[in-house]
Amino acid sequence: MNVFDCIVIGGGPSGLSASLTLGRARREIVLFDDGSNRNRVTHESHGFITRDGIKPQEFKEIGLKELENYPSVSYFNTTITEIIKDIGNERFIVKTTDGQECVTEKIILATGIQEVFSIQSVRNYYGKSLFSCPYCDGWELRDKPLIVMAEKEEHALHMAKLIYNWSQDLVVITNGVQLSKEGVTELQKRNIKIKSEPIKNLIGNDGYLQQIEFVSGETIIRSGGFVVPSFYRPNDFAEMLGCEVQENGTVITDGVGRTTQKNIYIAGETEKSGPSSLMISAADGNKAAVSVNTDLTMERF
Ligand SMILES: Cc1cc2nc3c(=O)[nH]c(=O)nc-3n(C[C@H](O)[C@H](O)[C@H](O)COP(=O)(O)OP(=O)(O)OC[C@H]3O[C@@H](n4cnc5c(N)ncnc54)[C@H](O)[C@@H]3O)c2cc1C
Incomplete structure (x- = not known):
């Protein structure tokens, strides 16, 4: 052979x-x-x-x-x-x-x-309106109303600070995790909103995110953003x-x-x-x- x-x-x-x-x-x-x-x-x-x-x-x-x-x-x-x-x-x-x-x-x-997402429906939007790398896709999402989705405080703060360079209209979503007082203060200093309620659903069309629905029933309008997956x-x-x-x-x-x-x-x-x-x-x-x-x-x- x-x-x-x-x-x-x-x-x-x-x-x-x-x-x-x-x-x-x-x-x-x-x-x-x-x-x-x-x-x-x-x-x-x-x-x-x-x-x-x-x-x-x-x-x-x-x-x-x-x-x-x-x-x-x-x-x-x-x-x-x-x-x-x-x-x-x-x-x-x-x-x-x-x-x-x-x-x-x-x-x-x-x-x-490969990636693992704690919220499965992220997959429906990943690569079209949700991304994980701002250097790859930040420019395309510049100045849009965005989410930063992360469940660990260090990830949420790091990603939010980074994305702020591309869009200042940010909501940090932690899916049920409470950020520390210091973390909240850091984000609020820049008018970044925080939603710590668990997510019920991501709503959108053909991969393009439109709304986030929380378990409380509240919805917010967002057109995309960045997530922090795990990798294997x-x-x-x-x-x-x-x-x-x-x-x-x-x-x-x-x-x-x-x-x-x-x-x-x-x-x-x-x-x-x-x-x-x-x-x-x-x-x-x-x-x-x-x-x-x-x-x-x-x-x-
Ligand atoms: C949504 C998204 C957007 C991105 N946008 C950008 C961007 O704009 N700019 C940028 O620089 N980077 C971007 N990236 C990151 C980029 O894709 C990666 O950094 C890059 O592809 C990594 O290259 P790699 O060769 O290590 O792995 P990969 O590109 O993942 O290639 C690995 C290859 O191995 C093959 N493979 C795996 N297992 C086997 C097996 N058992 N037998 C045979 N083949 C196998 C797979 O088919 C695959 O083709 C993006 C990533 C994602 C998820």
Whole structure:
């Protein structure tokens, strides 16, 4: 069976960038991606120079198209379900949902993260009128009547202060959590309103928020805002392969994608188990790919 130099799992900006760098370094690689990238729910991506406002799908298509210039790169649109470590010869067998098996010397994990919302109906608005990253979508919501939805005081205060830069018409919604006296004073200083009653429902049309209904029956009119979700890695590949992980979920690396396990590299949001951006993730992918190529070169020279 053909042994690949590297398999890249995940074709978001980190995996696409890693694949491009490895293709250009003449490495035999396979990129696997199953289309569950975190920003698939949004219409436009912002802040990536030369691509400000691009549709996420178009971003991915351009990335995949560029890989076609490099004959040593293959791409499959499928899910990796299992990675088996072959300890004897330091290789890995990677299995897909559709029954493919590939053998590789090195692996880059670039599988991203996913969100969890304590209020399920946030999903209906996420990516259209509710967002989690002001640097990504603050400009589009500027000067609008917004909510900041967070259930931890530190998150509520941090996000409200940040969003105040984009809109001063803010209501902080804590879904049943009382903020401290000091927290309330800080927000009231800037005329930011606080609603701490539990939320009953989010009301809107086709992803565009119009009202928040509270359990008390009261409603307020708001056209969008920012939420603070929790995040998780969608698989435990890093742990299963023996990579050391910090208590906060960050996979320990050397800063350029090498994990504590030989031949396993990691890039993008899945490394930190927290949100970043297209630009940062693409840069991470480039760094991890350079580490893979450097290691292959030195090991074989
Ligand atoms: C609503 C929303 C709006 C955003 N807007 C912006 C913006 O405007 N600007 C910006 O810079 N950032 C934005 N982001 C953040 C941006 O999407 C992320 O920072 C970036 O996508 C992270 O890149 P990544 O490569 O680490 O992960 P992802 O882009 O999530 O890619 C991970 C990939 O791994 C694949 N994958 C996962 N598991 C498997 C598996 N087992 N087998 C095969 N494939 C697998 C998935 O299909 C996915 O394509 C936004 C995010 C959201 C949610």
